[in-house]
Amino acid sequence: MDDDDDAPSLSAETFAALQEFYLEQQKRQDILDKLEADNKLKENILFEENWQLSQFWYDEATVHSLVKVIDATVPDGGKVALISCPTLFVPVKRQIENRATGKQVTLLEYDKRFKVHAPDYIFYDYNSPEALPGETKHSYDLVVADPPFLSEECISKTAQTIKFLAKGKIVVCTGAIMKDNVEKLLDLKLCEFKPCHRNNLANEFSCYSNFDLDAVLR
Incomplete structure (x- = not known):
């Protein structure tokens, strides 16, 4: 045989x-x-x-609004960190680089596809919240985060990263069910602005900040 x-x-x-x-x-x-x-x-x-990584891209209106907020709140020569929200990176970078403002944008993301944006990309795993270059500590004027999972563990560890990076303003977009955690961990307030996604999600999403984000969008 x-x-x-x-x-x-x-x-x-x-x-x-x-x-x-x-x-x-x-x-x-x-x-x-x-x-x-x-x-x-x-x-x-x-x-x-990549749904296995819990990735859900923002719709165009949400991207436009968040880019406006970022551009308006980061001073010339300032720095913004984007944690787990890669859909914002290119629009923000384009807006910032359209003018000679000296602003810098850094993407912290687990998905290594985005390493094509190096040196503005830093690999980030929320399970190791402070495994980041030392020079990034308290160096960002604005930190925008969208934790990949709606769990207490994920928001807690992401909050640790936010505190490590931030020296000023903070924006967090996450599920409405995480409201108490966000307020307790980061002392952020619920905004009127609500982020939306290209593919409608079953979970309601909310936005939180430590400044008047809604005033920027009016």
Whole structure:
């Protein structure tokens, strides 16, 4: 008997699905290679949400509002840190770099796809809330965070990171059910502004800050 007869075989559908998966992976790698070859193309990349990482991108109106808040509250020569909200990075960077303001934006994110934005990218795992470069401590005029999971552990550890980075203003976007935790851990107040997502989520989301964020948007 031929040993090959005992080897497992894939169905036509499974084989086709695997081919599609590998082709998609190759397309993404080709994009990353192209971005690394041409720095100017980095801002043109649009990554898909990775639901396994609890990623849900903001809709355009929310991005526009948060970019406006960030631009208005970070002083010239100031710095903003974006924690676990990569959908904001490119719009904020474009707005800031449209003028000679000297403002800087840093993305702290677990998803290593966004390392194409280095040196403005720092790998971040909320399970190690202070495993960050020493020079980032208390160096950001504004910290904007969107913890990936609606759990007490996640908001507690993200709050620890926020306190490590912040020297002034703070904005947190998270589920409305986390209100008590946000207020207790960071002494933030609920805003009228409500962040929305491209794909409607079952959980209601809210925004919290330690300054009058709504006044900026009026």
